[in-house]
Amino acid sequence: MPTKIVQYRHQAFLQQAHRCYYCGFLMWESDPEAFANTHGISLAQAQRFKCTAEHLVARSDGGTDAKANIVAACLHCNQTRHRMKPAPTPDALRQLIFKQLRNQSWHRRAVAGKLSSEAG
Numbered sequence: 001m002p003t004k005i006v007q008y009r010h011q012a013f014l015q016q017a018h019r020c021y022y023c024g025f026l027m028w029e030s031d032p033e034a035f036a037n038t039h040g041i042s043l044a045q046a047q048r049f050k051c052t053a054e055h056l057v058a059r060s061d062g063g064t065d066a067k068a069n070i071v072a073a074c075l076h077c078n079q080t081r082h083r084m085k086p087a088p089t090p091d092a093l094r095q096l097i098f099k100q101l102r103n104q105s106w107h108r109r110a111v112a113g114k115l116s117s118e119a120g
């Protein structure tokens, strides 16, 4: 039985048209090989685009597992946000990422170049 949070993540994944809440890149849920083949990237490169459940308000800040607090984000954005101290708000992170995406320094250049034509 999938947990509630997995269901919410999946619903967010579909609602967001398979795109990361933060960077807008396509993500995969269960098949990194197919994703890598489709986009002409390596399996290792595909790992960062794994779809994860992201808490808009982190659990450590009192955020809950309620549906409204869950979005789908790629592993890279999710991990990067929580490595930053203090973790930026979702809006601040989106602004930071959009700035970095303009010069392709968010996702590695090689990967970003292959996927950016499809990013929204």
Ligand SMILES: [Zn+2]
Residues within 6 Å of the ligand: 020, 021, 022, 023, 024, 025, 073, 074, 075, 076, 077, 078
């Ligand atoms: Zn992302």
